[in-house]
Amino acid sequence: MNNPLFHHWSEIKYLKDLVSNPLIEVGEYSYYSGYYGNQNFENGCVRYLWGDIESRKLFNPIKQFGWKLDKLMIGNYVCIASGAVILMGGNHNHHPEWITVYPFAEQIEQSYEPKGDTVIQSDAWIGMNAMIMPGVTIGEGAIVAAGSVVSKDVPPYTIVGGNPAKEIRKRFRESEIDMLLEMRWFDWDRSWVEKAIPLLSSSSIERLYAFYKQEVVGG
The missing domain is CATH 2.160.10.10 (Hexapeptide repeat proteins)
Structure with missing residues (x-):
């Protein structure tokens, strides 16, 4: 059962x-x-x-x-x-x-x-x-x-x-893991996570990092 x-x-x-x-x-x-x-x-x-x-x-x-x-x-x-x-x-x-x-x-x-x-x-x-x-x-x-x-x-x-x-x-590669550990996307406000879902659901850590620097850090 x-x-x-x-x-x-x-x-x-x-x-x-x-x-x-x-x-x-x-x-x-x-x-x-x-x-x-x-x-x-x-x-x-x-x-x-x-x-x-x-x-x-x-x-x-x-x-x-x-x-x-x-x-x-x-x-x-x-x-x-x-x-x-x-x-x-x-x-x-x-x-x-x-x-x-x-x-x-x-x-x-x-x-x-x-x-x-x-x-x-x-x-x-x-x-x-x-x-x-x-x-x-x-x-x-x-x-x-x-x-x-x-x-x-x-x-x-x-x-x-x-x-x-x-x-x-x-x-991932060590350099990519370092970026992920810096970004800690799972600690972002939910509104940022929702904007980044297409990037999170891809393999492009560099694009997610660019989003992080521009929108999360610089926003």
């Missing part, structure tokens, strides 16, 4: 309209395409993150244990496909260096170790059934191929794939 939130595979949901967990920060126009998933974004794509309605009823690790909980931070214009999994901080109580990896309740307070915030920067694309491990940063404009397991940071405008995910190639 497909996700009842979605009526067709082409339908998307903006994360701003889905997210209520205080540990998830979401930018503008980022979306989840969850038709082929069986759970919603917060309880299916994002996993083991305290702060949803039910976990807040059960316990409060911040007040009870003094834990500093990891956050999920998602930029603007991020695309997340069905089946993607973002693993978060609720599962850091298994210690491979201890004799047992079993999380005895009596040791939970002492055993928790934060992994750091998970960050998916603007204009990144997370492919279907990809898995993002805790504490990873996905750089601006990066692409994570379908089915990949990402355990290390991904540089901006880089395509990675596999398990563990490895760099396949850069999307």
